[in-house]
Amino acid sequence: MIVLTGIVALAGATTAFAATEPAVPVRMVPPEYPYQLKREGVTGVVTVAFDVDEKGNVQGAKVVKSSNTEFEKPALDAITKWKFKPARKDGVPITTRVSIPLQFKMDD
Numbered sequence: 001m002i003v004l005t006g007i008v009a010l011a012g013a014t015t016a017f018a019a020t021e022p023a024v025p026v027r028m029v030p031p032e033y034p035y036q037l038k039r040e041g042v043t044g045v046v047t048v049a050f051d052v053d054e055k056g057n058v059q060g061a062k063v064v065k066s067s068n069t070e071f072e073k074p075a076l077d078a079i080t081k082w083k084f085k086p087a088r089k090d091g092v093p094i095t096t097r098v099s100i101p102l103q104f105k106m107d108d
């Protein structure tokens with residue numbers, strides 16, 4: 001099971017502008033759990049930071065924190081497929097910086 005945490009935290013995302021409306025995910029693709037890690041019961045968290053542009057696309061995704069490097073590529077691959085309703089300032093779409101932790105966790 002992949003747990004997406006921090007989605008609600010988008011409202012607190014930092015930006016170069018004082019956005020009155022935060023970026024909101026409209027399509028979230030979960031990362032693929034690496035087979036060997038899943039088989040071994042390894043869990044972890046990868047925090048990915050990126051910009052959401054004026055069209056709602058993910059740009060410049062980077063891992064900022066990771067509990068296991070083997071989770072990083074699946075997390076980045078998934079995030080680059082996400083789509084957002086862009087942040088807005090005074091009704092105008094703007095680019096904003098977002099940071100989202102993706103948790104790799106076994107089903108209970």
